[in-house]
Amino acid sequence: MPGLATLLAGTPPPASQPTYDREAHVSKGSDDSPLSAEEELTLARLALDEGDLAHAAGHVAGALTRAPTLPEAHETLARLAAASGGGLDLFPLHQRVFVGVVVARAHLLAAAGQPAEGLELLAAATGHDRSADWAGVPWVTAPDLPERLDPERVAQVLMQVCATTPDPVPRADRAPLMPYLTLARNAVTVHPEHALLLGAASALARRLGEVTLAIRWASRGVRAHPSKLGEVWLGYAYRSAGRTHEALSALGRAVGHDPDDLAVYADIAGTLADTGRLDEALEWTDRALARDPTFDCAVHTAHRLRFQRDGDVAHLVALADFVRDHPDDSHEHGDLAECCRSRPWLGQVTPAAGAAVAVLRHALAEEQHGLDATPTAGDTGAAERAAYRGGCRTRAAGRGGEGGRP
Known part of the structure; x- marks a missing residue:
């Protein structure tokens, strides 16, 4: 969804939005700490029982933000959808949208038969915070999902994810992105000759450390439909594998496609x-x-x-x-x-160094030591410095001490 990533907010929307009660936005416990996912769901169920769907939606969004894959959160979201005729109106995309709203809407879109739109929203959430497991849900990784998707839309989702991830992604940060790689595997199985899908899948696999798979997918894409972009993806895959000669050959062919x-x-x-x-x-x-x-x-x-x-x-x-x-x-x-x-x-x-600098530092340290020291009988210089420092205070006190005159 173009531009959505720039609209995502990390905190709930302001109280002026009609889909939320202010208590739902704050989502604080009695000790002013954020509510846990379980606490959010408890409040969501209470609001559902009272028929306060907007309030319930706010707490479901909060729960999904804290625990995106928690089964109870998805069960409560399903209850909310059943009670509201689908639930999409409870999670609108405003100018500044809470990430929990985006994720909830994505799941509702998938349930309503619009999984491509749902995937785009999940990819936007990943762009907002790729440390959260937004896509780690069964419908995203279902083997038959690509049968209901245009392969070009899947490719766009994969490229959307790639656009906000480093190359390569650090090993410790890869787990939340693996559902997208599973989606790519399933999509390539269903659409084995779609060049754009193969190239985008290769780009994601490369970022997630699956370099051999990236080469295989990019090579298949180039064979299915030779193109500049396909050769670039293949060149990057070879380069990640340390196969510089093949990488340069592929990039050279890319120049031939578009000088x-x-x-x-x-x-x-x-x-x-x-x-x-x-x-x-x-x-x-x-x-x-x-x-x-x-x-x-x-x-x-x-x-x-x-x-x-x-x-x-x-x-x-x-x-x-x-x-x-x-x-x-x-x-x-x-x-x-x-x-x-x-x-x-x-x-x-570069910090200063050398013999002259050392002498200056020593002198300053000695001076500071003297200023802070308590005068002693054998330290007349320190006594004089202390007297000078206290002189102004003494004279100021004296001026105010005669009859209170300034």
């Missing part, structure tokens, strides 16, 4: 540089810049590689100038940060 896509030139340059072939890499960035001197991917890659080759900080200055003058890049780049990381005065301020 004007300069992002692929930058990909080839980056891949060559990763193997130490800087001169060849810079030839590819030069080719891209000859076509468009302001193409952001090529500019960032070129300056990074030039700095990597000769260490001249002028390349980073030029890149910083480019970043300042072109705030609307096609996507976020990390080249400048990567070059500056851990480098004195670029990525960090």
Whole structure:
């Protein structure tokens, strides 16, 4: 659902929205701590019994946020749907929408025969917080689900998930994303020759560490329908597997499909540089810049590689100038940060050192020690400093001590 990710909120919607009672939004216990999923469901059932469906919906949304796969939460949601003619009106998508509302609506859409729309909402929730197991529910991983879905819609959902996940996803963070990989497996089984689906499935598998599977799916996609995007997916899969020669071959074929896509030139340059072939890499960035001197991917890659080759900080200055003058890049780049990381005065301020600095530090420490010390008979300098510090206070007290005159 376009734009939904930017609307998701991590807290319940304001009290002005008619689907929620304010008590439901706050969702606090007597000790001002958030309610648990079980407590939310208890309140939801009470509201259901009283016929207060909006109040019940708020608590169900809260429960799903805290425990997205809890069977009791889904049972209560089903009760709410049965009592309200489907329940979709209780979970509308407003300008700022609580993630629990999005997830509840996704499940209701699936139950109403609109699983593609439901998957898009779950993918949006994953983009909002990929640490939560939003998709770990039976209907998402059911083997027969893809039979009721357009394979292109499934591919779009998988790409939506990929767009908000790193490559690769850290091993400890993969579990909540595995239901999407199961969906991809099931969809590829049902639609084995759909090139876009195979490529998107490959991209997700690659991010989740299934590199061999990613290569297999991307290869099948290219065979089913050769295309630039298919070759790029295949090239990335080979690159993740450390098979640089095959990766460069695939990316080269991608350029053949579309010589004007300069992002692929930058990909080839980056891949060559990763193997130490800087001169060849810079030839590819030069080719891209000859076509468009302001193409952001090529500019960032070129300056990074030039700095990597000769260490001249002028390349980073030029890149910083480019970043300042072109705030609307096609996507976020990390080249400048990567070059500056851990480098004195670029990525960090180098602490002062040396004999002179040590002497100054010692002198300052001694001075501070003296200022804070209690005067003794043998420390006349400290006594004088203490007297000076207390002198203003003594005189100020004296002025106010004669008849109370200021």
